[in-house]
Amino acid sequence: MSETESDAKGKLESILDSRTLGGLILTHPTENSDLIDILEDSDLPFVVLGRPKREVIYVDNDNVEVGELATDHLISHGHGRVAFLSGPSKFTYTEDRLKGYRSALEANGLPYDEELVWNSELVESAAYEVVKEKAKKFDFSGIFVAGDVQAVGAVHALRDLGKQVPDDVSLVSVCNSELTKHFEPSITTVDLHEYWLGNWAANRLIQEIEGGERDRPKVVVPGDLIVRESCGCKAENGD
Known part of the structure; x- marks a missing residue:
């Protein structure tokens, strides 16, 4: 919902004040971002899409x-x-x-x-x-x-x-x-597998909102090499 973290901070604080959301997915906060601090100080369930440098629930690739x-x-x-x-x-x-x-x-x-x-x-x-x-x-x-x-x-x-x-x-x-x-x-x-990243993030957020599973702080989605022409190979069939 925001292009920059400064914009996101203002919108997040406004949303928290209005209490109009049941939960939130935060995508790729930067190392020095204080968005996670703001969320942890609130009672809003949240999931981070992208590995943060702290112990919160997140979904990412390896x-x-x-x-x-x-x-x-x-x-x-x-x-x-x-x-x-x-x-x-x-x-x-x-x-x-x-x-x-x-x-x-x-x-x-x-x-x-x-x-x-x-x-x-x-x-x-x-x-x-x-x-x-x-x-x-x-x-x-x-x-x-x-x-x-x-x-x-x-x-x-x-x-x-x-x-x-x-x-x-x-x-x-x-x-x-x-x-x-x-x-x-x-x-x-x-x-x-961006579809599955989003899918897992949404599912984990729903679990948080419903007060469900809390013993799985992270979900890791594996990546797969898709071989095409730029490496010198022939593109794989169907791609």
Whole structure:
């Protein structure tokens, strides 16, 4: 219901004052957000969508596993130099996917090079600028991108530098949004199963409202690799 946390804080306080809601799902609060504090001080049942850095009820993916899946797939194609275009550091999934990236490198006997780890906002233009700048300086043959929209910016940046995906650089992204099927090349991505994230969050909230199950503070939805063309594979049947 809000684009920014400052907007959300004002709306949340207004809602709590009016007592018009029976419960609330809070999506991806940042590390320094005080929204959870406000909710905990109220008597409103709530569930967080996205792992917070505190003990509250939440639903999320195993984002360490997400990072491992994406990076390991690129390594399986023979890429020894895999870059990682991450998202803003204020989100816990950014930290977790970096852990997964590093874990996959270590498991495959590859060194971690912080010069190949970059951050951008979760928009195409920001990803484009970062990849265009970094790809001029550093050599890599695979790139793990933290989001599908960023992946589009990364592909355009590489093209403008004369590098084609997947011929020159293999790419794996995260989310499995609709655009990944129709982009050229189609984008290999880790499906976060957003429908089930929302479904589980709603179900857990209903349990909270009804005073039900309280011994399961978190629900973890696994991700699945959806193989398409951007990594150098043929798209899987039906996709």
